[in-house]
Amino acid sequence: MTASPKPVILTGDRTTGPLHLGHYAGSLKSRVTLQDSHRQYLLLADTQALTDNAHDIGRIRRNVLEVATDYLAVGIDPARSTICLQSQLPALAELSMLYLNFVTVSRLERNPTIKDEIRARGFGRDIPAGFLCYPAAQAADITAFRATIVPVGADQAPLIEQTNEIVRRINTTAGRDVLPEATAVIPATGRLPGVDGKAKMSKSGGNAIPLSASPDEIHAAVNAMYTDPGHLRVEDPGRVEGNVVFTYLDAFDPDRNLVAEFKERYRFGGLGDAVLKRRLDDVLQALVAPIRKRRAELAKDPGYVLEAVRAGTDHARSVTQETKEEITSALGLFRLDPLALAEAGPALLTA
């Protein structure tokens, strides 16, 4: 066991599409900060993406470097954070299969996150087995890196609970604490709504602002944003809560005092949507411009992005492999080395 002075954090994204401002507000921004104070691993989760995209593997493949490029564009530094590709880490699959023996089918079916997602995806009775089993795979991801901090949306917290149940069963079976439990960290900002006010921003929903949005795209998105439908004239009092423009200002405007002042004036009446939107446009243009520039540079050199992922994956492979060996050894599985024979002695061959 190699003790690290910094706490280990595991985050990542399914490689099903390029990232957008919702990802930035909810996680990318804090990842850039966390890479100094934490040992941070970012998982390009192509294997997990397969659990509900086996019919469209091309989409998963095409988005691996897209997501990696987004990481680098926002300021993730491959020298401080490890970016790695899930499908290239065999120990994750080995631990997943191992953990499936330490969780029952009915426990997986009771997982609230899985229940919700099965409903959301309309799987009915035809759930891919990989989808039902994905909490065990996530436990494998978390434990393989010995992560103790896992940032997740509020709806994903039950998955960390399930990981810790598996951790406790492994530790009990091993007779010692071979694995640490993990803590779910739920971001304070909450989930950013789409520009149309719908709860979830998504590329497929057509209500997302991509990280590489052009100035015109940002402008159009801000103009199209819902405010308070009852706020017809500038002098009318307006509602701040549920007002998408304010939600975005809360998430992105670095000038907290200005936002507080805007809120007060808007509630009182006398502040028009146009002023608000101009401010948000300025804020988002300033935020996205350097990301877009850096992303365009990276896009010219995909070999650099690939190399960052390759090097990170190599490092992650040895880390996860080491954990896997510690776990199987602690559990007492057979080891194919002469040392195991010496340890076990002739007893091995007396039934």
Add this chain to the structure above:
Amino acid sequence: MTASPKPVILTGDRTTGPLHLGHYAGSLKSRVTLQDSHRQYLLLADTQALTDNAHDIGRIRRNVLEVATDYLAVGIDPARSTICLQSQLPALAELSMLYLNFVTVSRLERNPTIKDEIRARGFGRDIPAGFLCYPAAQAADITAFRATIVPVGADQAPLIEQTNEIVRRINTTAGRDVLPEATAVIPATGRLPGVDGKAKMSKSGGNAIPLSASPDEIHAAVNAMYTDPGHLRVEDPGRVEGNVVFTYLDAFDPDRNLVAEFKERYRFGGLGDAVLKRRLDDVLQALVAPIRKRRAELAKDPGYVLEAVRAGTDHARSVTQETKEEITSALGLFRLDPLALAEAGPALLTA
């Protein structure tokens, strides 16, 4: 794809106990013959054993070399057959996790073998997820070696059906036949009953004759065997069907004519159980003596057995790894090599 002139056969045993005469009659004997005509892989299935023995991993560990020693003792030649340890082949876990995305939970639940075994083990609702998923893991084993011939008991045939369903889904998704279908070969002999006449010979049932049985153990087992309870006097006619001694003579006596003559005389009346049992004792003593001798020699040199398993596992690791890469490449998952980048070109970075 490396074409092999010999058909590939995959067999193996869960490492939950040393093998016995039931294994010999049902599979070991034919494996010794098949290793010349076939490319034969023998899987020491410790990972599969975990699916219902996670509470007793020590038992699995202790029996890895026991089973390997049994293989060598009966005449499996590591130069002609590959003996390999399942838990040391990461590609099997990777393919298992992949295949779980190509089979639904309800399909797994409908598998007759799984249904029967869940009942037999008394799992009820608390089925370990690994147990429900084991048909996908078996599909991984079979396909990773590109096995086209899989000897199984009649009750296991539905598992091969399920493997072939997964193979067809993989081939359809890949758009070409990246994997061959497999054929279940059901041995003609059927399952050897226990010495007490119960359907299943098992060490835990106390009705098995181990491959390393001593002369006295064999003698006692034969003496304890059920014959025809209605055959009280030598001159009475006796029943051959369901008579355990005849079942064993059918399975092991090399002199088919003598067995035929015995059956005729027994049915007619005038042949005593003592004569039959003496014959069976002679036959089993002659069969087991060289196995026991060889097993005792091997037990003195566990390093040799370990080395055979280690070398076989190394070979199997590269074979299964190669298949895994062919499959993921055919399915179009992202490959972390510069070639992939060259193939995909700049399109990779345009969402």
